[in-house]
Amino acid sequence: MKYPSQSVALPYFVGALVIFSLQLVFGLVGATMYVAPNLISPDLLPFSVVRMIHTNALIVWLLLGFFGSAYFLIPEEAERDIWSPMLAKVQFWLFFAAAVVAVVGYLFGNYDGRSYLEQPIYIKVGIVIVALMFLLNISMTVLNGRKTVITGILLMGLWGVAIFFLFAFYVPANVVIDKMFWWWVVHLWVEGVWELVMASILAFMLIKLTGVDREVVEKWLYVIIGTALFSGILGTGHHYYWIGAPAYWQWIGTIFSAVEPLPFFAMVLFAFAMVWKGRRDHPNHAALLWSLGCAVTAFFGAGVLGFLHTLAPINYYTHGTQVTAAHGHLAFYGAYAMVNLAMITYAMPPLLGRAPYNQNLNILSFWTMTTGVGLMSAALTFAGVLQTHLERVMGQDYMDVQQQLGLFYWIRLGGGVLAALGLVMFLVAVLVPGRRAIPAGAAFAPAE
Amino acid sequence: MERLTTAAARNIFYGGSFFFFVVFALLVANSYMQARVMEQTNPISAEAERGKRIWEKKACFDCHTLFGEGARFAPELGRVWFKYGGDRDPAATEDTFKAWFAAQPTGTEGRHQMPQLHLSDADVHDMAVFLRWVAHVDTQNWPPHAPK
Numbered sequence: 001m002k003y004p005s006q007s008v009a010l011p012y013f014v015g016a017l018v019i020f021s022l023q024l025v026f027g028l029v030g031a032t033m034y035v036a037p038n039l040i041s042p043d044l045l046p047f048s049v050v051r052m053i054h055t056n057a058l059i060v061w062l063l064l065g066f067f068g069s070a071y072f073l074i075p076e077e078a079e080r081d082i083w084s085p086m087l088a089k090v091q092f093w094l095f096f097a098a099a100v101v102a103v104v105g106y107l108f109g110n111y112d113g114r115s116y117l118e119q120p121i122y123i124k125v126g127i128v129i130v131a132l133m134f135l136l137n138i139s140m141t142v143l144n145g146r147k148t149v150i151t152g153i154l155l156m157g158l159w160g161v162a163i164f165f166l167f168a169f170y171v172p173a174n175v176v177i178d179k180m181f182w183w184w185v186v187h188l189w190v191e192g193v194w195e196l197v198m199a200s201i202l203a204f205m206l207i208k209l210t211g212v213d214r215e216v217v218e219k220w221l222y223v224i225i226g227t228a229l230f231s232g233i234l235g236t237g238h239h240y241y242w243i244g245a246p247a248y249w250q251w252i253g254t255i256f257s258a259v260e261p262l263p264f265f266a267m268v269l270f271a272f273a274m275v276w277k278g279r280r281d282h283p284n285h286a287a288l289l290w291s292l293g294c295a296v297t298a299f300f301g302a303g304v305l306g307f308l309h310t311l312a313p314i315n316y317y318t319h320g321t322q323v324t325a326a327h328g329h330l331a332f333y334g335a336y337a338m339v340n341l342a343m344i345t346y347a348m349p350p351l352l353g354r355a356p357y358n359q360n361l362n363i364l365s366f367w368t369m370t371t372g373v374g375l376m377s378a379a380l381t382f383a384g385v386l387q388t389h390l391e392r393v394m395g396q397d398y399m400d401v402q403q404q405l406g407l408f409y410w411i412r413l414g415g416g417v418l419a420a421l422g423l424v425m426f427l428v429a430v431l432v433p434g435r436r437a438i439p440a441g442a443a444f445a446p447a448e
Numbered sequence: 449m450e451r452l453t454t455a456a457a458r459n460i461f462y463g464g465s466f467f468f469f470v471v472f473a474l475l476v477a478n479s480y481m482q483a484r485v486m487e488q489t490n491p492i493s494a495e496a497e498r499g500k501r502i503w504e505k506k507a508c509f510d511c512h513t514l515f516g517e518g519a520r521f522a523p524e525l526g527r528v529w530f531k532y533g534g535d536r537d538p539a540a541t542e543d544t545f546k547a548w549f550a551a552q553p554t555g556t557e558g559r560h561q562m563p564q565l566h567l568s569d570a571d572v573h574d575m576a577v578f579l580r581w582v583a584h585v586d587t588q589n590w591p592p593h594a595p596k
Contacts, residue, residue, distance in 0.1 A: 033560070034521070038558070038561065041553070042553045043553065043563050046561075046562075047510070047519070048506075048508075049510070052507060112505050114509065115517070149454070173497045175515075175581075175582055175585065179515065180476060215454065222457035225461060226457065226460055226461040229469075230464050230465070233472045234471065240479070242516055242587045242588055242591075243516075243587065245479045245482075249479070319591070320517065320518075320524055392591065392592050393592070
């Protein structure tokens with residue numbers, strides 16, 4: 001660790017892993033409700049509450065990971081300490097407390113909003129305050145230090161995250177308009193500004209892990225985020241097909257979202273090209289595996305599974321089936337969970353002042369978790385295709401079709417258990433470093 | 449890749465993103481206007497608005513889909529008003545909804561369970577008016593096989 005203030009990233013990474021664990025616990029409960037619906041009384045714990053904790057926990061831990069990643073990488077890029085480490089610490093505890101209050105509130109029926117945005121209004125205001133503290137802190141750090149392409153794009157992405165979140169406060173009575181702008185938060189996050197955050201974190205790690213020239217990485221980065229936004233912004237149209245918006249979105253959404261796999265494909269090419277070009281053999285092999293795995297899994301989850309149902313004539317039949325859930329799981333895992341797990345794997349040893357540790361267990365956790373989520377998405381894809389045929393093509397009743405999908409929901413639960421097992425391995429691999437401490441910086445010299 | 453300079457890549461990125469965002473915003477503005485025009489033939493009453501608030505406060509979307517969006521644990525509700533004959537006998541459909549809400553959870557073996565939402569008669573009425581409103585939105589003929 002070059003700069004002492006990078007250590008503020010530590011609570012963010014640990015907090016992210018705590019909330020990630022919470023997400024998986026509620027994911028397993030939800031998956032169990034699909035196969036054993038009479039096990040838990042819906043008056044005690046309805047599926048809706050399980051799902052909102054599952055999805056909200058996902059978003060919260062990914063954001064915690066992004067915050068931590070920004071605090072870890074910006075000092076190295078800007079070549080100066082964080083503007084206010086104290087503000088960063090306060091920000092963490094405020095955000096973490098808001099998340100805990102929200103989750104406990106959900107269990108007692110205290111929610112209000114739209115999907116993913118169920119937080120009561122005071123929590124939403126709290127999120128904005130936290131975001132402002134964060135943006136002030138990192139922007140001041142970057143402005144006072146060396147400006148790189150990586151920090152520029154990261155900052156643009158993170159400002160975008162905050163700006164588009166403001167549409168969470170706009171809840172018009174007209175459902176059509178409501179849905180249109182709800183996607184300004186959801187789609188412009190995950191198929192827009194989050195891709196900027198992901199690409200810049202990945203670029204930072206590839207420079208560090210492969211020792212490749214910054215100039216090469218920067219050009220790639222612009223090409224990747226360029227294709228991401230050129231396709232992704234108008235690609236929002238693929239959510240406007242059947243919500244009461246005009247028919248022209250079917251053309252716009254189809255054409256532009258068909259190009260959306262391109263940035264993810266470019267990220268795969270980029271990541272592997274950097275590894276081939278780079279001459280550096282960084283001792284943290286697990287971090288490199290997560291970085292490459294992130295690019296590849298994001299391509300399959302976001303790119304391939306997304307393309308599978310993005311064309312309007314196909315989406316007419318698949319829309320609102322388990323195909324969407326299959327895509328959602330692998331895309332979120334590949335693009336955003338894995339980039340955070342890569343960063344955590346990379347940053348934990350320097351944060352703890354050690355050489356990379358528990359590499360084999362970490363690598364095993366990578367394969368276990370990725371197989372688990374892959375299995376889950378495969379099962380949901382089969383369930384979704386079957387559901388599409390029976391319900392949307394043949395016209396059978398929703399519940400009658402659900403009764404026929406039991407096998408796939410069991411396999412999905414199995415995939416979830418495997419993913420949870422992978423997470424346990426990951427937690428041990430990064431949070432139990434063992435006793436043998438090595439002085440910081442002794443075993444690996446930072447690139448550049 | 450070789451001939452493209454970093455500065456050129458950057459300019460293409462900023463220029464292109466700005467251009468596509470402007471196009472997107474203009475199209476959304478047009479769609480917004482059309483959605484407002486729709487309110488003239490399908491007006492949003494105070495009841496429908498209250499019904500939507502119940503939909504949000506009870507997190508109905510965290511089990512059901514509406515126009516295909518939400519969770520897939522329970523049926524799509526965009527056309528449920530027609531499914532129970534709302535266009536033929538609105539009062540009877542409202543009674544059906546009332547009985548439906550009151551019967552939850554059914555505890556039927558092997559069926560996904562819906563919680564008891566403790567809705568008053570007025571709440572159920574607002575909910576019914578809301579579901580009537582959404583049933584009349586032009587969703588480009590989605591979903592296939594929907595009751596009309």
